[in-house]
Amino acid sequence: MDIFHEMKKYWTGKSPEGHDKFSIPFRPDEDGMIGRECPNEDCQPRYFKIHIPESDEEKPEKTENDMNNDLSQSDIICPYCGHRGNMQEFHTREQIKWIKSMIERDLFKSIQDTFKQALKPSRPRNGSFLSIEFKPGILPSVRHYIEEKLRREVECSKCGQKYAVYGIAFHCPFCGGGNILIHFERSKQIIMSLLDSGDIIKEKGGEEALHHHMGNCLEDVVSLFEGFHKSLYSKAIIERGPHEEAEKKIKRIKTNFQRLSVAEEFFIKDLDIEIFAPLSSNEREFLEELFLKRHVITHNLGLVDQKYLEKANSMESMGRELDILRPDIQKGLEFVEKVIREDVKLLGLYD
């Protein structure tokens, strides 16, 4: 009797120890990617996707990671935490559930077949008073899964392979190369394209809409600074360990990196890095004021308040609407870039 049904097509034989062996092929999504999940439980967000080369021409040259032609047996690297391991360690929980559901279905079917054979319908013989007939029940269904949609697709600048991640990632899963600046560049380009769309916004919604739009762009610059510094800080702190202490420090970040002086303090105290060293004092002051403007936009409808006047050392009048100009945002973005590039260098994250 066949034990395997759903799993039969994947059966490849027996191991020397007598265990059944299966080979389940990758099931790429419509973008040609398969989901992977980092086995390191402390890693966040763990899920990413890698592109499966379709043709031989697409297959990469051998890299330092010794990517062999059998991708299923290659080592890969978690783009978030850098954990390195065999491809087989990186199955997603959904993929495992799918395989388990096939095994479960096969198991139920085998049990039902056994009963069916053992309890074939028969007429009661002379002297017997019972006839049993076995009616098989509904088999458990095979689970289906779809890979998650990840907006950020990256092509590694070192090995040319493609992969997709959530937000910011540090490594290429194929060659391990430091790719964080590719992410920065992408985020910067998005802000630049939003700034470029200012004219269309003005045409459609007038001066007020443009002002609102510029406020949003400024928020994006602050978020860029905050998001990258959060990631850089967390990664460096985790690497320095110990784990529990690192977790405590990371928890303290909250929204603190929206304020330049606090971010500066965290980096000096915990990582011995002066994040604003690449900026002149004027540039630093300019950035500080820009960040304060963002605070006013988010929390006071863009109207100058007492706190802003005190901190920004500004000549503006109370209650007046703040000017948010494109050249200022662009300049701020340029300074943020200077800082982040230097951080990445000092933390040794770009190789």
Ligand SMILES: [Zn+2]
């Ligand atoms: Zn990881």
Ligand SMILES: [Zn+2]
């Ligand atoms: Zn690479």
